[in-house]
Amino acid sequence: MHNVVFVLGPPGSGKGTICAKIQENLGYVHLSAGDLLRAERQREGSEFGALIEQHIRNGSIVPVEITCALLENAMNNSGDAKGFLVDGFPRNEDNLQGWNKQMTGKALVQFVLFLSCPVPICIQRCLNRGQGRTDDNEESLKKRVETYNHQTFPIIEHFEKNGLVREVKSERSVEEIYADVVEVFNQTAKV
Ligand SMILES: Nc1ncnc2c1ncn2[C@@H]1O[C@H](COP(=O)(O)OP(=O)(O)O)[C@@H](O)[C@H]1O
Numbered sequence: 473m474h475n476v477v478f479v480l481g482p483p484g485s486g487k488g489t490i491c492a493k494i495q496e497n498l499g500y501v502h503l504s505a506g507d508l509l510r511a512e513r514q515r516e517g518s519e520f521g522a523l524i525e526q527h528i529r530n531g532s533i534v535p536v537e538i539t540c541a542l543l544e545n546a547m548n549n550s551g552d553a554k555g556f557l558v559d560g561f562p563r564n565e566d567n568l569q570g571w572n573k574q575m576t577g578k579a580l581v582q583f584v585l586f587l588s589c590p591v592p593i594c595i596q597r598c599l600n601r602g603q604g605r606t607d608d609n610e611e612s613l614k615k616r617v618e619t620y621n622h623q624t625f626p627i628i629e630h631f632e633k634n635g636l637v638r639e640v641k642s643e644r645s646v647e648e649i650y651a652d653v654v655e656v657f658n659q660t661a662k663v
């Protein structure tokens with residue numbers, strides 16, 4: 473049974489940055505759903521490359537069958553880990569239903585780490601990200617924020633109803649955010 477922490481928040485809230493620090497220090501393996509999809513997009517012979525690219529540019533969400541298979545594969549190939557940080561997933565109802573269908577009995581969601589951050593700050597961070605992504609531009613970001621507000625935030629509210637959300641305000645410095653994140657993981661370890 474894989475232990476899983478979902479890491480959610482608007483684009484640019486710092487999910488990848490904070491997950492890298494957790495992986496370095498707290499024994500969790502970081503799986504960025506976005507990175508797995510970008511790798512699949514480039515994979516020689518992938519039948520999903522064009523579909524993935526279209527969704528990424530459009531800020532819409534790739535069908536869960538594709539994303540969940542990539543996540544499960546990555547977890548199974550990761551060997552022993554304290555748990556997995558599933559970064560940037562589930563992003564909509566289709567993702568959530570698909571995860572429940574495919575992963576029940578194989579993965580246990582410990583909690584959801586929600587990095588909340590005002591959208592204007594998030595947009596500036598993405599525009600300055602400098603990773604040459606095809607979706608870090610004004611047009612895609614507008615759509616990504618729309619998707620986040622209308623499709624992803626309701627997923628966070630769903631987990632909130634089940635008392636599983638740990639919110640960390642993320643407009644602050646990485647160090648301040650990470651100090652609070654460590655506290656969240658320590659509290660979970662005590663339970
Ligand atoms: N707390 C922070 N303060 C300032 N810049 C940040 C902070 N966290 C991340 N960044 C920067 O903002 C950009 C987006 O961060 P990233 O971790 O990729 O966010 P996400 O995965 O949520 O899109 C990156 O260039 C990163 O270096």
Ligand SMILES: O=c1ccn([C@@H]2O[C@H](COP(=O)(O)OP(=O)(O)O)[C@@H](O)[C@H]2O)c(=O)[nH]1
Nearest residue numbers: 483484505506527528531532533534560561
């Ligand atoms: O589970 C996922 C994760 C990502 N994406 C797509 O990949 C893009 C980039 O996701 P990522 O998490 O890398 O963006 P970030 O929030 O880190 O800026 C999203 O906008 C979606 O189009 C998706 O369809 N399903």
Ligand SMILES: [Mg+2]
Nearest residue numbers: 487488506560
């Ligand atoms: Mg990211």
